[in-house]
Amino acid sequence: MTISDFYQTPILREGARAGDIVRTRPVFAPQLTGAAGAWQIVYVSTDSRSQPIAASAIVLIPETVPEPGTGAILLYCPPFRGLGGQCAPSQLLATGAEYDIVGIEAALARGWVVAIPDGQGLGAGTGPHTFLAARAAGAKPVLDLARAIYRASDLDLPVAPVVAWGYADGGRIAAVAGELQPWYAPEVDLRGVAAGAVASDLAILAPVIGRGAGAGLAFAGLIGLARAYEQLPLRHVLNEDGLVAAAEARHLTVVELLQRFPQPLAHWCREPDPWNDHWWRRVLALETLAHVKSDVPLHLYHGELDLIVPVRAGRRALIAYRQRGTKVDWREYDGDHRSTAHWALSDVLARLTEDIANGPVSPPTSAAADAEVRPGA
Structure with missing residues:
Protein backbone atom coordinates (compact mmCIF):
# COMPACT_ATOMS: atom_id res chain seq x y z
CA MET A 1 0.00 0.00 0.00
CA SER A 200 -5.84 30.35 28.28
CA ASP A 201 -7.51 33.22 26.44
CA LEU A 202 -7.07 33.41 22.67
CA ALA A 203 -9.03 36.66 22.55
CA ILE A 204 -6.08 38.33 24.28
CA LEU A 205 -3.29 36.42 22.56
CA ALA A 206 -4.47 36.37 18.93
CA PRO A 207 -4.40 40.14 18.30
CA VAL A 208 -0.91 40.38 19.82
CA ILE A 209 0.46 37.61 17.58
CA GLY A 210 -1.23 39.14 14.54
CA ARG A 211 0.81 42.34 14.91
CA GLY A 212 4.17 40.75 15.69
CA ALA A 213 6.93 38.76 14.06
CA GLY A 214 4.80 35.62 14.13
CA ALA A 215 1.91 37.17 12.20
CA GLY A 216 1.85 34.12 9.93
CA LEU A 217 0.70 32.09 12.94
CA ALA A 218 -2.29 34.40 13.42
CA PHE A 219 -3.19 34.02 9.75
CA ALA A 220 -2.94 30.23 10.14
CA GLY A 221 -5.12 30.43 13.26
CA LEU A 222 -7.80 32.30 11.38
CA ILE A 223 -7.83 29.54 8.75
CA GLY A 224 -7.71 26.73 11.29
CA LEU A 225 -10.58 28.06 13.39
CA ALA A 226 -12.69 28.66 10.29
CA ARG A 227 -12.10 25.02 9.30
CA ALA A 228 -13.22 23.76 12.72
CA TYR A 229 -16.18 26.13 13.06
CA GLU A 230 -17.73 25.82 9.62
CA GLN A 231 -20.27 28.56 10.29
CA LEU A 232 -17.39 31.05 10.05
CA PRO A 233 -16.59 31.56 6.35
CA LEU A 234 -13.30 33.35 5.76
CA ARG A 235 -14.92 35.52 3.09
CA HIS A 236 -16.53 37.54 5.90
CA VAL A 237 -13.16 38.70 7.25
CA LEU A 238 -10.56 38.36 4.47
CA ASN A 239 -10.12 40.78 1.59
CA GLU A 240 -9.50 39.56 -1.96
CA ASP A 241 -5.74 39.27 -1.42
CA GLY A 242 -6.40 37.42 1.82
CA LEU A 243 -8.64 34.86 0.13
CA VAL A 244 -5.96 34.13 -2.45
CA ALA A 245 -3.34 33.87 0.31
CA ALA A 246 -5.56 31.55 2.38
CA ALA A 247 -5.90 29.15 -0.54
CA GLU A 248 -2.11 28.92 -0.64
CA ALA A 249 -1.61 28.83 3.13
CA ARG A 250 -3.77 25.74 3.67
CA HIS A 251 -1.01 23.62 2.06
CA LEU A 252 2.03 25.09 3.87
CA THR A 253 4.23 24.08 6.79
CA VAL A 254 4.75 26.40 9.76
CA VAL A 255 8.14 27.52 8.44
CA GLU A 256 6.62 28.32 5.06
CA LEU A 257 3.73 30.20 6.69
CA LEU A 258 6.07 32.43 8.69
CA GLN A 259 8.21 33.16 5.65
CA ARG A 260 5.35 33.69 3.21
CA PHE A 261 3.07 35.84 5.42
CA PRO A 262 5.17 38.21 7.56
CA GLN A 263 2.69 41.06 7.14
CA PRO A 264 0.38 42.02 10.04
CA LEU A 265 -2.84 40.04 9.94
CA ALA A 266 -4.81 43.20 9.14
CA HIS A 267 -3.05 43.32 5.75
CA TRP A 268 -5.16 40.34 4.61
CA CYS A 269 -8.44 41.41 6.21
CA ARG A 270 -11.37 43.70 5.50
CA GLU A 271 -11.16 45.31 8.96
CA PRO A 272 -8.12 46.35 11.05
CA ASP A 273 -9.06 43.85 13.79
CA PRO A 274 -10.65 40.72 12.27
CA TRP A 275 -11.16 39.18 15.69
CA ASN A 276 -13.47 42.03 16.77
CA ASP A 277 -16.57 40.41 15.33
CA HIS A 278 -19.52 38.90 17.21
CA TRP A 279 -19.09 35.38 15.84
CA TRP A 280 -15.31 35.33 16.07
CA ARG A 281 -15.39 36.64 19.65
CA ARG A 282 -17.77 33.79 20.49
CA VAL A 283 -15.41 31.21 18.98
CA LEU A 284 -12.42 32.63 20.87
CA ALA A 285 -14.44 32.46 24.08
CA LEU A 286 -15.35 28.83 23.38
CA GLU A 287 -11.66 28.03 22.92
CA THR A 288 -10.53 29.30 26.32
CA LEU A 289 -9.07 26.80 28.76
CA ALA A 290 -10.56 25.75 32.11
CA HIS A 291 -14.20 25.58 31.07
Whole structure:
Protein backbone atom coordinates (compact mmCIF):
# COMPACT_ATOMS: atom_id res chain seq x y z
CA MET A 1 0.00 0.00 0.00
CA THR A 2 1.44 3.38 -0.99
CA ILE A 3 1.52 6.42 1.28
CA SER A 4 -1.28 8.06 -0.68
CA ASP A 5 -3.41 4.90 -0.48
CA PHE A 6 -2.90 4.54 3.27
CA TYR A 7 -3.87 8.13 4.00
CA GLN A 8 -6.75 8.22 1.53
CA THR A 9 -9.73 9.43 3.55
CA PRO A 10 -11.90 6.32 4.02
CA ILE A 11 -15.65 6.01 3.80
CA LEU A 12 -16.58 5.12 7.36
CA ARG A 13 -18.95 2.24 7.88
CA GLU A 14 -22.37 2.93 9.35
CA GLY A 15 -22.32 2.65 13.11
CA ALA A 16 -18.58 3.30 13.41
CA ARG A 17 -17.61 4.27 16.95
CA ALA A 18 -15.03 6.84 17.97
CA GLY A 19 -11.81 4.92 18.49
CA ASP A 20 -12.57 2.14 16.02
CA ILE A 21 -9.60 1.09 13.89
CA VAL A 22 -9.89 1.60 10.13
CA ARG A 23 -6.44 0.38 9.07
CA THR A 24 -2.92 -0.08 10.43
CA ARG A 25 0.51 -0.78 9.00
CA PRO A 26 4.01 -1.18 10.45
CA VAL A 27 6.58 1.46 9.49
CA PHE A 28 10.19 2.28 10.33
CA ALA A 29 11.04 5.37 12.42
CA PRO A 30 14.68 5.90 11.38
CA GLN A 31 15.45 8.71 13.82
CA LEU A 32 14.38 6.88 16.97
CA THR A 33 16.89 4.59 18.66
CA GLY A 34 14.47 3.70 21.46
CA ALA A 35 11.62 2.37 19.30
CA ALA A 36 11.29 -1.38 18.85
CA GLY A 37 8.50 -0.80 16.36
CA ALA A 38 6.20 1.82 14.89
CA TRP A 39 2.68 1.65 13.49
CA GLN A 40 0.75 4.15 11.45
CA ILE A 41 -2.96 3.90 12.16
CA VAL A 42 -6.16 5.37 10.77
CA TYR A 43 -9.04 5.43 13.23
CA VAL A 44 -12.44 7.00 13.82
CA SER A 45 -12.86 10.27 15.72
CA THR A 46 -15.49 13.02 15.75
CA ASP A 47 -15.61 16.64 14.61
CA SER A 48 -17.06 19.77 16.21
CA ARG A 49 -20.58 18.60 15.28
CA SER A 50 -19.96 15.14 16.78
CA GLN A 51 -19.95 13.60 13.31
CA PRO A 52 -17.58 10.67 12.63
CA ILE A 53 -14.36 11.54 10.81
CA ALA A 54 -11.15 9.72 9.94
CA ALA A 55 -8.02 10.57 11.91
CA SER A 56 -4.48 9.23 11.74
CA ALA A 57 -1.56 8.80 14.11
CA ILE A 58 1.67 6.96 14.76
CA VAL A 59 2.16 4.58 17.69
CA LEU A 60 5.74 3.91 18.84
CA ILE A 61 6.56 0.73 20.76
CA PRO A 62 9.46 1.09 23.23
CA GLU A 63 12.59 -1.03 23.15
CA THR A 64 12.82 -0.70 26.93
CA VAL A 65 10.67 -3.00 29.06
CA PRO A 66 9.19 -0.90 31.89
CA GLU A 67 9.41 -1.92 35.51
CA PRO A 68 6.17 -3.42 36.87
CA GLY A 69 3.65 -0.67 37.57
CA THR A 70 5.52 2.01 35.60
CA GLY A 71 4.32 1.35 32.04
CA ALA A 72 2.06 3.85 30.33
CA ILE A 73 0.67 5.14 27.07
CA LEU A 74 1.84 8.70 26.44
CA LEU A 75 -0.43 10.77 24.21
CA TYR A 76 2.12 13.22 22.83
CA CYS A 77 0.76 16.42 21.24
CA PRO A 78 3.54 18.26 19.38
CA PRO A 79 3.54 22.00 18.64
CA PHE A 80 1.97 23.34 15.46
CA ARG A 81 3.66 21.90 12.37
CA GLY A 82 1.60 23.57 9.65
CA LEU A 83 -1.78 23.63 7.94
CA GLY A 84 -1.04 21.00 5.28
CA GLY A 85 1.57 19.34 3.16
CA GLN A 86 3.89 16.88 4.86
CA CYS A 87 3.11 18.14 8.36
CA ALA A 88 1.54 15.03 9.88
CA PRO A 89 3.77 13.60 12.66
CA SER A 90 3.00 10.06 11.48
CA GLN A 91 4.55 10.95 8.12
CA LEU A 92 7.45 13.03 9.46
CA LEU A 93 8.61 10.25 11.79
CA ALA A 94 8.30 7.58 9.11
CA THR A 95 10.40 9.59 6.66
CA GLY A 96 12.99 10.75 9.20
CA ALA A 97 12.01 14.41 8.86
CA GLU A 98 10.78 15.13 12.40
CA TYR A 99 13.03 17.79 13.94
CA ASP A 100 11.99 17.48 17.60
CA ILE A 101 12.41 13.94 18.94
CA VAL A 102 14.11 14.47 22.31
CA GLY A 103 10.91 14.20 24.36
CA ILE A 104 9.73 11.20 22.37
CA GLU A 105 13.04 9.39 22.91
CA ALA A 106 12.98 10.19 26.63
CA ALA A 107 9.48 8.70 27.01
CA LEU A 108 10.44 5.57 25.04
CA ALA A 109 13.48 5.16 27.32
CA ARG A 110 11.07 4.86 30.26
CA GLY A 111 9.29 2.03 28.52
CA TRP A 112 6.23 4.07 27.59
CA VAL A 113 4.26 3.55 24.42
CA VAL A 114 4.22 6.92 22.64
CA ALA A 115 1.14 7.71 20.55
CA ILE A 116 1.19 10.88 18.44
CA PRO A 117 -2.01 12.09 16.75
CA ASP A 118 -1.70 13.92 13.43
CA GLY A 119 -4.55 16.27 14.32
CA GLN A 120 -7.74 16.97 12.43
CA GLY A 121 -7.04 17.92 8.84
CA LEU A 122 -3.61 16.29 8.57
CA GLY A 123 -2.68 12.78 7.45
CA ALA A 124 -5.94 10.95 6.78
CA GLY A 125 -7.96 14.12 7.33
CA THR A 126 -9.18 16.59 4.75
CA GLY A 127 -7.24 19.81 5.43
CA PRO A 128 -6.45 22.38 6.36
CA HIS A 129 -5.41 21.53 9.91
CA THR A 130 -7.72 22.97 12.58
CA PHE A 131 -5.01 25.05 14.24
CA LEU A 132 -6.03 26.77 17.53
CA ALA A 133 -9.33 24.82 17.71
CA ALA A 134 -8.28 22.65 20.65
CA ARG A 135 -11.78 22.31 22.05
CA ALA A 136 -13.72 21.94 18.79
CA ALA A 137 -11.31 19.69 16.93
CA GLY A 138 -8.00 18.99 18.67
CA ALA A 139 -8.71 17.11 21.89
CA LYS A 140 -11.17 14.46 20.66
CA PRO A 141 -8.71 12.78 18.25
CA VAL A 142 -6.24 12.60 21.15
CA LEU A 143 -8.67 10.74 23.42
CA ASP A 144 -9.92 8.60 20.54
CA LEU A 145 -6.32 7.60 19.86
CA ALA A 146 -6.15 6.08 23.36
CA ARG A 147 -9.36 4.20 22.60
CA ALA A 148 -7.89 2.99 19.30
CA ILE A 149 -4.78 1.64 21.02
CA TYR A 150 -6.98 -0.28 23.45
CA ARG A 151 -8.83 -1.85 20.51
CA ALA A 152 -5.97 -2.39 18.01
CA SER A 153 -5.28 -6.13 17.97
CA ASP A 154 -2.33 -5.68 15.55
CA LEU A 155 -0.41 -3.70 18.15
CA ASP A 156 -0.81 -6.42 20.80
CA LEU A 157 -0.50 -3.92 23.62
CA PRO A 158 -1.95 -4.39 27.11
CA VAL A 159 -4.35 -1.80 28.47
CA ALA A 160 -2.18 0.65 30.41
CA PRO A 161 -2.52 3.96 32.25
CA VAL A 162 -2.59 7.01 29.99
CA VAL A 163 -0.86 10.37 30.37
CA ALA A 164 -0.94 13.33 27.97
CA TRP A 165 1.74 15.88 27.19
CA GLY A 166 1.88 18.82 24.80
CA TYR A 167 3.63 22.10 24.13
CA ALA A 168 2.27 25.41 22.78
CA ASP A 169 -0.82 24.58 20.71
CA GLY A 170 -0.17 20.93 21.52
CA GLY A 171 -0.24 21.90 25.20
CA ARG A 172 -3.65 23.51 24.78
CA ILE A 173 -4.90 20.33 23.13
CA ALA A 174 -3.54 18.15 25.94
CA ALA A 175 -5.08 20.41 28.60
CA VAL A 176 -8.49 20.37 26.92
CA ALA A 177 -8.28 16.57 26.59
CA GLY A 178 -8.00 16.48 30.37
CA GLU A 179 -11.17 18.52 30.66
CA LEU A 180 -13.11 16.44 28.13
CA GLN A 181 -12.04 12.95 29.22
CA PRO A 182 -14.64 12.36 32.00
CA TRP A 183 -17.62 12.82 29.67
CA TYR A 184 -16.12 12.06 26.25
CA ALA A 185 -13.91 9.03 26.99
CA PRO A 186 -14.53 7.89 30.59
CA GLU A 187 -13.14 4.41 29.84
CA VAL A 188 -9.67 5.90 29.23
CA ASP A 189 -7.56 5.61 32.39
CA LEU A 190 -6.08 9.12 32.17
CA ARG A 191 -3.72 9.78 35.08
CA GLY A 192 -2.16 13.20 34.36
CA VAL A 193 -1.58 15.99 31.85
CA ALA A 194 1.48 18.19 31.24
CA ALA A 195 1.11 21.33 29.14
CA GLY A 196 3.79 23.89 28.35
CA ALA A 197 3.57 27.41 26.90
CA VAL A 198 -0.21 27.45 26.80
CA ALA A 199 -2.54 30.42 26.46
CA SER A 200 -5.84 30.35 28.28
CA ASP A 201 -7.51 33.22 26.44
CA LEU A 202 -7.07 33.41 22.67
CA ALA A 203 -9.03 36.66 22.55
CA ILE A 204 -6.08 38.33 24.28
CA LEU A 205 -3.29 36.42 22.56
CA ALA A 206 -4.47 36.37 18.93
CA PRO A 207 -4.40 40.14 18.30
CA VAL A 208 -0.91 40.38 19.82
CA ILE A 209 0.46 37.61 17.58
CA GLY A 210 -1.23 39.14 14.54
CA ARG A 211 0.81 42.34 14.91
CA GLY A 212 4.17 40.75 15.69
CA ALA A 213 6.93 38.76 14.06
CA GLY A 214 4.80 35.62 14.13
CA ALA A 215 1.91 37.17 12.20
CA GLY A 216 1.85 34.12 9.93
CA LEU A 217 0.70 32.09 12.94
CA ALA A 218 -2.29 34.40 13.42
CA PHE A 219 -3.19 34.02 9.75
CA ALA A 220 -2.94 30.23 10.14
CA GLY A 221 -5.12 30.43 13.26
CA LEU A 222 -7.80 32.30 11.38
CA ILE A 223 -7.83 29.54 8.75
CA GLY A 224 -7.71 26.73 11.29
CA LEU A 225 -10.58 28.06 13.39
CA ALA A 226 -12.69 28.66 10.29
CA ARG A 227 -12.10 25.02 9.30
CA ALA A 228 -13.22 23.76 12.72
CA TYR A 229 -16.18 26.13 13.06
CA GLU A 230 -17.73 25.82 9.62
CA GLN A 231 -20.27 28.56 10.29
CA LEU A 232 -17.39 31.05 10.05
CA PRO A 233 -16.59 31.56 6.35
CA LEU A 234 -13.30 33.35 5.76
CA ARG A 235 -14.92 35.52 3.09
CA HIS A 236 -16.53 37.54 5.90
CA VAL A 237 -13.16 38.70 7.25
CA LEU A 238 -10.56 38.36 4.47
CA ASN A 239 -10.12 40.78 1.59
CA GLU A 240 -9.50 39.56 -1.96
CA ASP A 241 -5.74 39.27 -1.42
CA GLY A 242 -6.40 37.42 1.82
CA LEU A 243 -8.64 34.86 0.13
CA VAL A 244 -5.96 34.13 -2.45
CA ALA A 245 -3.34 33.87 0.31
CA ALA A 246 -5.56 31.55 2.38
CA ALA A 247 -5.90 29.15 -0.54
CA GLU A 248 -2.11 28.92 -0.64
CA ALA A 249 -1.61 28.83 3.13
CA ARG A 250 -3.77 25.74 3.67
CA HIS A 251 -1.01 23.62 2.06
CA LEU A 252 2.03 25.09 3.87
CA THR A 253 4.23 24.08 6.79
CA VAL A 254 4.75 26.40 9.76
CA VAL A 255 8.14 27.52 8.44
CA GLU A 256 6.62 28.32 5.06
CA LEU A 257 3.73 30.20 6.69
CA LEU A 258 6.07 32.43 8.69
CA GLN A 259 8.21 33.16 5.65
CA ARG A 260 5.35 33.69 3.21
CA PHE A 261 3.07 35.84 5.42
CA PRO A 262 5.17 38.21 7.56
CA GLN A 263 2.69 41.06 7.14
CA PRO A 264 0.38 42.02 10.04
CA LEU A 265 -2.84 40.04 9.94
CA ALA A 266 -4.81 43.20 9.14
CA HIS A 267 -3.05 43.32 5.75
CA TRP A 268 -5.16 40.34 4.61
CA CYS A 269 -8.44 41.41 6.21
CA ARG A 270 -11.37 43.70 5.50
CA GLU A 271 -11.16 45.31 8.96
CA PRO A 272 -8.12 46.35 11.05
CA ASP A 273 -9.06 43.85 13.79
CA PRO A 274 -10.65 40.72 12.27
CA TRP A 275 -11.16 39.18 15.69
CA ASN A 276 -13.47 42.03 16.77
CA ASP A 277 -16.57 40.41 15.33
CA HIS A 278 -19.52 38.90 17.21
CA TRP A 279 -19.09 35.38 15.84
CA TRP A 280 -15.31 35.33 16.07
CA ARG A 281 -15.39 36.64 19.65
CA ARG A 282 -17.77 33.79 20.49
CA VAL A 283 -15.41 31.21 18.98
CA LEU A 284 -12.42 32.63 20.87
CA ALA A 285 -14.44 32.46 24.08
CA LEU A 286 -15.35 28.83 23.38
CA GLU A 287 -11.66 28.03 22.92
CA THR A 288 -10.53 29.30 26.32
CA LEU A 289 -9.07 26.80 28.76
CA ALA A 290 -10.56 25.75 32.11
CA HIS A 291 -14.20 25.58 31.07
CA VAL A 292 -14.60 22.93 33.76
CA LYS A 293 -12.52 21.41 36.53
CA SER A 294 -10.03 18.86 35.23
CA ASP A 295 -10.21 15.66 37.27
CA VAL A 296 -6.59 14.69 36.59
CA PRO A 297 -3.51 16.49 37.90
CA LEU A 298 -2.35 19.23 35.52
CA HIS A 299 1.26 20.35 35.23
CA LEU A 300 1.72 23.75 33.57
CA TYR A 301 5.11 25.23 32.69
CA HIS A 302 6.34 28.25 30.76
CA GLY A 303 9.44 30.21 29.82
CA GLU A 304 9.76 33.63 31.41
CA LEU A 305 11.38 34.97 28.21
CA ASP A 306 8.89 33.41 25.81
CA LEU A 307 8.14 35.91 23.01
CA ILE A 308 5.76 33.63 21.09
CA VAL A 309 3.35 32.83 23.93
CA PRO A 310 3.99 35.44 26.65
CA VAL A 311 4.37 34.02 30.14
CA ARG A 312 1.45 36.11 31.40
CA ALA A 313 -0.81 34.02 29.13
CA GLY A 314 0.31 30.88 30.92
CA ARG A 315 -0.18 32.48 34.33
CA ARG A 316 -3.77 33.31 33.36
CA ALA A 317 -4.29 29.63 32.51
CA LEU A 318 -2.91 28.67 35.94
CA ILE A 319 -5.29 31.05 37.71
CA ALA A 320 -8.26 29.90 35.63
CA TYR A 321 -7.70 26.23 36.44
CA ARG A 322 -7.15 26.93 40.13
CA GLN A 323 -10.41 28.88 40.24
CA ARG A 324 -12.15 25.77 38.85
CA GLY A 325 -10.62 23.61 41.57
CA THR A 326 -8.21 21.67 39.35
CA LYS A 327 -5.15 20.19 41.02
CA VAL A 328 -2.53 22.17 39.10
CA ASP A 329 1.12 23.01 39.63
CA TRP A 330 3.32 25.56 37.88
CA ARG A 331 6.99 25.72 36.89
CA GLU A 332 8.58 28.78 35.33
CA TYR A 333 11.92 28.58 33.49
CA ASP A 334 14.44 31.33 32.77
CA GLY A 335 14.29 30.66 29.04
CA ASP A 336 12.58 31.49 25.78
CA HIS A 337 10.00 29.42 23.87
CA ARG A 338 12.45 26.94 22.34
CA SER A 339 14.86 26.49 25.25
CA THR A 340 12.06 25.98 27.78
CA ALA A 341 10.63 23.13 25.71
CA HIS A 342 13.91 21.24 26.20
CA TRP A 343 14.79 22.32 29.73
CA ALA A 344 11.45 21.09 31.06
CA LEU A 345 11.73 17.52 29.72
CA SER A 346 13.03 15.80 32.85
CA ASP A 347 10.62 17.67 35.14
CA VAL A 348 7.63 16.79 32.95
CA LEU A 349 8.53 13.10 32.79
CA ALA A 350 9.08 12.99 36.55
CA ARG A 351 5.66 14.54 37.26
CA LEU A 352 3.84 12.23 34.85
CA THR A 353 5.65 9.24 36.36
CA GLU A 354 4.30 10.26 39.76
CA ASP A 355 0.80 10.52 38.31
CA ILE A 356 1.08 6.98 36.94
CA ALA A 357 2.24 5.64 40.30
CA ASN A 358 -0.57 7.39 42.18
CA GLY A 359 -3.16 5.19 40.49
CA PRO A 360 -6.47 5.96 38.74
CA VAL A 361 -8.10 9.31 39.45
CA SER A 362 -11.46 7.53 39.24
CA PRO A 363 -12.50 4.03 38.16
CA PRO A 364 -12.60 3.99 34.34
CA THR A 365 -16.13 3.60 32.97
CA SER A 366 -16.86 0.92 30.42
CA ALA A 367 -17.21 2.16 26.85
CA ALA A 368 -20.71 0.70 26.65
CA ALA A 369 -21.85 2.93 29.48
CA ASP A 370 -20.49 6.09 27.88
CA ALA A 371 -23.52 8.24 27.09
CA GLU A 372 -21.45 11.09 25.59
CA VAL A 373 -23.56 13.79 27.17
CA ARG A 374 -21.79 17.09 27.59
CA PRO A 375 -21.98 18.64 31.06
CA GLY A 376 -23.74 21.95 31.38
CA ALA A 377 -20.69 23.68 32.89
